[in-house]
Amino acid sequence: MQHKLQVIKAKMGSADEFTPLSQLTLGMNKCRVRVRISRLWESFNPKNDISFGLDSLLIDDQGETMQARVLPDDIEQFEDQLVEGMVYALSNFTIEDTRESYMTCSNELTMYFGGQTVVNKIEDTDLIPLYSFEFINFKDLRSRCDDVSVLTDVLGHIVYVGELEEVWKKSRLIKICNARIQNLRGRELSITLYGDTACAFAEDMHEKGQEASVVAVLAGMRVESSHSVCSTTCSDYYLDLEIPEVQEFCANLRIQQENPVPKKSPAQKLAESWRTIEQLKSLDPEEYDEDTSILCKVSLIHIDCSNGWCYLGCDTCQKSMYGAPRKYKCSRCGPIKRPIQWYKLKAKVQDATGTMNLMIFCEVAEELVGVSAEELVEEIEDDDEWYTLPEEIEDLLGSTHTFQVFDKYGSRSWSVRSIMDDVSVPVPAGTTAQCKEEPVREGSINIAIPSPITTQCKEEPVHEGSINMAIPTPVTAQCEEPVHEGSVTWRSLLQSLLNARRSLSLRAALPRQKIGRSPLGCRSLTSVCEGMTGSTNSSAML
Numbered sequence: 001m002q003h004k005l006q007v008i009k010a011k012m013g014s015a016d017e018f019t020p021l022s023q024l025t026l027g028m029n030k031c032r033v034r035v036r037i038s039r040l041w042e043s044f045n046p047k048n049d050i051s052f053g054l055d056s057l058l059i060d061d062q063g064e065t066m067q068a069r070v071l072p073d074d075i076e077q078f079e080d081q082l083v084e085g086m087v088y089a090l091s092n093f094t095i096e097d098t099r100e101s102y103m104t105c106s107n108e109l110t111m112y113f114g115g116q117t118v119v120n121k122i123e124d125t126d127l128i129p130l131y132s133f134e135f136i137n138f139k140d141l142r143s144r145c146d147d148v149s150v151l152t153d154v155l156g157h158i159v160y161v162g163e164l165e166e167v168w169k170k171s172r173l174i175k176i177c178n179a180r181i182q183n184l185r186g187r188e189l190s191i192t193l194y195g196d197t198a199c200a201f202a203e204d205m206h207e208k209g210q211e212a213s214v215v216a217v218l219a220g221m222r223v224e225s226s227h228s229v230c231s232t233t234c235s236d237y238y239l240d241l242e243i244p245e246v247q248e249f250c251a252n253l254r255i256q257q258e259n260p261v262p263k264k265s266p267a268q269k270l271a272e273s274w275r276t277i278e279q280l281k282s283l284d285p286e287e288y289d290e291d292t293s294i295l296c297k298v299s300l301i302h303i304d305c306s307n308g309w310c311y312l313g314c315d316t317c318q319k320s321m322y323g324a325p326r327k328y329k330c331s332r333c334g335p336i337k338r339p340i341q342w343y344k345l346k347a348k349v350q351d352a353t354g355t356m357n358l359m360i361f362c363e364v365a366e367e368l369v370g371v372s373a374e375e376l377v378e379e380i381e382d383d384d385e386w387y388t389l390p391e392e393i394e395d396l397l398g399s400t401h402t403f404q405v406f407d408k409y410g411s412r413s414w415s416v417r418s419i420m421d422d423v424s425v426p427v428p429a430g431t432t433a434q435c436k437e438e439p440v441r442e443g444s445i446n447i448a449i450p451s452p453i454t455t456q457c458k459e460e461p462v463h464e465g466s467i468n469m470a471i472p473t474p475v476t477a478q479c480e481e482p483v484h485e486g487s488v489t490w491r492s493l494l495q496s497l498l499n500a501r502r503s504l505s506l507r508a509a510l511p512r513q514k515i516g517r518s519p520l521g522c523r524s525l526t527s528v529c530e531g532m533t534g535s536t537n538s539s540a541m542l
């Protein structure tokens with residue numbers, strides 16, 4: 001028995017003779033580590049096929065990861081010994097600082113194998129996970145655009161797989177497969193796979209069939225934009241992997257699929273997006289992304305031009321030429337005919353709930369001003385005029401507009417995406433304005449903007465706590481008696497108070513207003529909303 005145990009110990013190596021990856025230090029390490037090679041790949045420059053080395057992602061029994069590299073000259077020594085998925089005892093390796101690019105984990109150290117490194121394949125142990133990923137949310141991909149220091153792992157439901165194609169890229173003919181995955185919020189991410197990864201993926205997906213619901217993990221991807229990632233020589237994909245993250249995703253996906261929410265049209269979404277400045281300011285950036293448009297009706301009260309009101313930008317992509325490599329070269333588009341002046345208006349806007357800053361750029365500003373920034377710049381005679389508002393822009397102050405605004409970086413700095421005209425501006429969702437007798441004055445912003453509660457009218461009854469929000473202040477109630485029986489408004493509240501102060505005998509004769517837990521029905525609330533929305537948008541509805 002004793003003897004048998006010792007044999008097993010020798011085979012597996014006992015845990016205490018191994019150093020955790022987390023304790024390795026820079027330089028030569030005499031200790032031994034026990035690790036699984038979770039992923040193994042050869043890194044090379046796809047332009048000339050020159051190898052950088054044989055790379056691997058190591059995991060130890062604490063779940064710690066580290067990238068390792070066998071330099072090209074040593075590949076021959078190790079390539080037959082190292083097998084993906086196997087567990088090894090390693091010693092006599094060197095630890096160095098992480099390379100500057102194409103790292104598949106965030107560990108700040110990298111292991112290098114050399115001629116002296118000892119590699120022993122040992123018995124597998126359940127203690128070491130098979131995989132380790134550092135998943136990133138789709139909405140956070142933006143921060144990794146054009147950054148290849150650390151590669152990116154993503155997870156999603158495959159919603160599209162294209163045909164395997166051959167394309168010319170930088171004078172090389174390569175295999176390519178496009179696909180799209182979706183997260184639980186319904187946001188899609190485009191995937192481009194190259195070379196062998198593309199071939200294998202296309203084949204695997206073909207085998208699964210078009211109808212199959214597949215959850216994919218894509219590891220070691222390069223982020224091209226906030227909506228697209230592509231494979232590198234370090235990338236791999238895993239379909240329906242049995243790891244907690246995928247299992248949790250699948251469980252949530254199943255719940256979603258079993259309880260489908262009717263898809264909203266873009267027009268519906270827009271109609272539900274009305275917000276006041278106060279509401280905009282309190283939105284949680286986790287709840288929206290750069291594609292989200294929000295409608296608001298605001299007045300322009302100030303435009304700050306202490307940093308100018310225009311900038312020199314690319315004629316195609318509008319990117320600022322500040323920091324461009326050469327005068328006529330855009331850092332994004334390459335050589336361009338000539339840079340042009342674009343508007344950059346740092347506006348302060350106001351509605352009944354407050355003020356906020358709002359950036360208005362390029363064509364949107366041009367639409368507002370009526371002439372292009374180029375034209376106004378041509379009129380500049382004195383250098384001061386770069387920092388004083390031209391008359392054409394100043395004339396905008398005091399004007400009121402309905403804007404679609406968005407927050408590009410999730411940093412609560414809002415810009416105008418487009419200007420809505422009276423015809424295209426949608427009626428706030430969940431309301432049907434019926435008070436036609438008394439049109440709401442232009443400029444009475446607070447009346448036109450419903451509180452978000454109005455969108456709930458149709459789905460669920462509103463409870464006690466929300467009553468205050470639904471009650472319009474006396475100023476906003478412009479329609480005569482849009483209130484139905486049973487609804488609680490300032491008017492009926494006042495009435496019941498007055499009643500209470502009258503004689504008891506009278507009170508007994510009055511129908512009692514149940515204020516407390518009164519089941520405030522949807523219908524009645526809708527009618528309150530109607531009173532609030534008035535008919536500013538009646539032209540759009542007729």
Ligand SMILES: [Zn+2]
Nearest residue numbers: 314317330333
């Ligand atoms: Zn450009």
